[in-house]
Amino acid sequence: MSKVIISDTQNNEISEIIKNIFKVFGVENKVKNKKVLVKPNILGPFPPERGVTTDPRVISAIVQELKKCKSKEIIVGDNSGSIHFDPFKIAKITGILDASDGCHSNIARKVLKVKVESKFIDELFISRIVKEADYVINVPKFKTHSLTTITGAIKNMFGIIPGGKKAKLHTFSRSIKGFAELLVDIYQIRIPDLNIMDAIIGMEGVGPTNGETRVINKIISSDNGISLDSVMTAMMGLKPDIIELLQVAKERNLGETDISNITIDGELKVISGFKTPNNSILQRIRKTMVPHIFNLASVKPIVNHDKCKICKKCIEVCPVSAMNLTNKFPEVDRKKCISCFCCDEHCPYGAIILPSWSQDLYNRLKGK
Ligand code: SF4
Ligand code: SF4
Known part of the structure; x- marks a missing residue:
């Protein structure tokens, strides 16, 4: 049975929460003398209070814990959404450069072409470190997404692709279902070893950039990204089985989406009045449409x-x-x-x- 921990940041120090997550998932032995990639959400040049990017306090606590575990090399990095953004400037604005304590790197500089099991593409350039790392910690943000309804552990791994190439991928799979399949294809290139979701200040409404911030005061973690995203979806007041991303991942046996089959350590409480993207009903209708009809209806x-x-x-x-x-x-x-x-x-x-x-x-x- 997969396990998800929901930790309360109101009554506990973030550093203590991270320490406990490492203990529960036996991280120390897995990262000692190893090369570790910490993959936050650094979508663009947004200060932490905008609730768009991973909270730097979570990154700081993870880096410090990895240092205590004596990891050989720690790399904190993400590919932002556009090649027109300077990665170091973005890392500075988001607070992640300072939080990384010397471990931040521009992971777009060294890329690698990989084969992809996908009906849309055969190969793809990704940041080389994703394949070189012995252990990957995915650190997504609790947010909605106007296209995919949620953005969490699965969607955060889209960021292994350097800059502008990500946007281009939308042209290969224009339906919601198709794009969900492509996102899961990319997630499968390197399934993260651990997922630690920043749900301290989340985002509701029309995320992932211009929604409204919502104080949630939680850190949610799991060694399975699909179960983690399912718990986040349930906290948003939605059923995981209406989310295309989760349906696709479940069909491929990548994780459990049925909440009753997930061991939850902590309290799963639906966030009262949480706003989901305003076109989520349309998404349910259009998910089966062929591209040109889909385009007309969008x-x-x-x-x-x-x-x-x-x-x-x-x-x-x-x-x-x-x-x-x-x-x-x-x-x-x-x-x-x-x-x-x-x-x-x-x-x-x-x-x-x-x-x-x-x-x-x-x-x-x-x-x-
Ligand atoms: S929503 Fe339309 S206008 Fe905006 S980036 Fe996509 S294709 Fe371009
Ligand atoms: S809509 Fe936004 S991104 Fe486009 S030009 Fe105006 S401010 Fe810039």
Whole structure:
């Protein structure tokens, strides 16, 4: 039976929680004299209070515990969403550079081509350290995701792919089901040995970048990422079996998604009134659609001119060149847009609006 620990950060020191997680999962013997990769979520240049990236206090506690365990080499690193972001600048802004205590590295510098068991792609470039590390600690964030509904342990491993190549992958698998399959394909390139989820300040609503922060005060851990994501989903008030990512992982026997079959150490409490992405009903409908119907039925982003600073990140990151600068501000070309929401994910100013399906329909009728 897989095991998930839900630890309370309100009444316990983060360092003590990490120490206990290491003890329960027998980490010390596995990392002594070994090369360890700590893989946080460093999506972009967001300060910790935005709730977008992994809390640096969790990274700091993990690094210090690994040092106590006498790991031979500790590397803290992630590939942010875009090649246009400077990795060290991002690590500094997110607080992860200082928290890493000399162990942070730009893991995009050395890459490796790997074969992938996937119906969408045959091979892929990933950060070389992912394959070189003896032990991988995945440190995702408790957040929603406008496209995949949740972003957790499985989705965090998407970050083993350097920068801009990630956005391009959306063009290979345009349905929710297809993208979930691709994400699980990538997760399987290197299944993490341990997952420690930062759920201190989570994100609800239209995550993973521009949702609202939600104080949860938890750290959730497991040696199985699928069980961990299932517990997170249940805490959000959703059933794991409606999440495509978890369905795909379950079909491949990668982990348990049935909460009653998971040993939970701690209290699994549904977070009252937790807001999930506003298009989750549409996602359930469209998950079986063929790509062109799916595209017609999907909502399209809108740029909020009051917030937009014309930084052009959304234009750079769009995998199908659907964002263009027209009349000063970026505007989406509805026919080209594949609703991957990478533009929303990478807008530093929260200027992308993802309308509800009814609002999007209204916009269409108005010719917007
Ligand atoms: S919408 Fe966001 S990412 Fe795009 S130009 Fe405006 S501020 Fe930059
Ligand atoms: S405009 Fe935004 S949602 Fe549409 S394809 Fe481009 S990045 Fe994806």
